[in-house]
Amino acid sequence: MLYLRRHILFILAGILAISITLAPVSSANRSRADIHFTNGLIYFALGFQDLAITELQKAASLEPGNSEVRVALGMAYHAKGDWQAALAAYGEALRVDDSLLHVHGLMGDIYRVRGDKEKARAHYLRAMEDSELVAVPAYGLGVLAEEAGDRKTAVERYRQVLEAAPDHAESAARLAALLHQDGAVEEALEVVENAQRYNPRVAELHYLGGLFYLELEKYEEAEHALDRTLQLDENHDGARRALRQLESLRQQ
Numbered sequence: 001m002l003y004l005r006r007h008i009l010f011i012l013a014g015i016l017a018i019s020i021t022l023a024p025v026s027s028a029n030r031s032r033a034d035i036h037f038t039n040g041l042i043y044f045a046l047g048f049q050d051l052a053i054t055e056l057q058k059a060a061s062l063e064p065g066n067s068e069v070r071v072a073l074g075m076a077y078h079a080k081g082d083w084q085a086a087l088a089a090y091g092e093a094l095r096v097d098d099s100l101l102h103v104h105g106l107m108g109d110i111y112r113v114r115g116d117k118e119k120a121r122a123h124y125l126r127a128m129e130d131s132e133l134v135a136v137p138a139y140g141l142g143v144l145a146e147e148a149g150d151r152k153t154a155v156e157r158y159r160q161v162l163e164a165a166p167d168h169a170e171s172a173a174r175l176a177a178l179l180h181q182d183g184a185v186e187e188a189l190e191v192v193e194n195a196q197r198y199n200p201r202v203a204e205l206h207y208l209g210g211l212f213y214l215e216l217e218k219y220e221e222a223e224h225a226l227d228r229t230l231q232l233d234e235n236h237d238g239a240r241r242a243l244r245q246l247e248s249l250r251q252q
Helices: 002-022 032-046 049-062 067-080 083-096 101-113 117-127 135-147 151-164 169-181 185-198 203-215 219-232 237-251
Strands: none
Touching: 032 049, 032 067, 049 067, 067 083, 067 101, 083 101, 101 117, 101 135, 117 135, 135 151, 135 169, 151 169, 151 185, 169 185, 169 203, 185 203, 203 219, 203 237, 219 237
16 A cells, blocks of 8 residues: 555646646636645645545536546545545546546555455556556556465566566565565565665565575574664564574574
8 A cells, every 4th residue: 555655646746746837826827626626636645635535526526527636536535545435536537538547557456455356457457558557557466366376477467566666665575475485585585675775664675684584594684684674663573573583593
């Protein structure tokens, strides 16, 4: 969900920049729909989802043919966890403009969370047609494959994500875990180390690295990685247990 959140904010930031660029900031020179739209995006960015929804609903009612408003409204519902309302808004956006392929990726995420795997897969595959936004649907397809026990496809999908978006920490963590389960510990460690270059403050990546170092008997590196995990997440019980294990191994 973290990457999805960043993905949503990235799209909305772009929409906000466009809306401000195309019209002066002064409300005297902007339509009421523009004002409500911009206010809604600002409230969304600040985390005030209810206020964002109210403003975006007003913008949608004033400009029913504006697909960007519908997408933003869907994203606000999405962030709030109102899946049904989000799906309805996304569907309306696609009825206005069926070329918005990234919306299928967002819909796929909702259907996956709701357990409707077939609809999720169908929307992800539709979204995959947009080569510039492959990370979101490829990750979703990877999770679906992993849950179905298709480890080979899951590994391929996570690699596909990281080729398109090397900062996708969730894919890196899942890929590393699958590689580790297959006995490819050094390769799993390499995936984690690469991901840390883009995400140095993701505790789980340091934790996984610590476990892999521990297994490879690289104890100093393991201690450093696990200490870093606790610096980033002081409540990480797994890192504490691993440090106790490391101390026991050193005493032996």
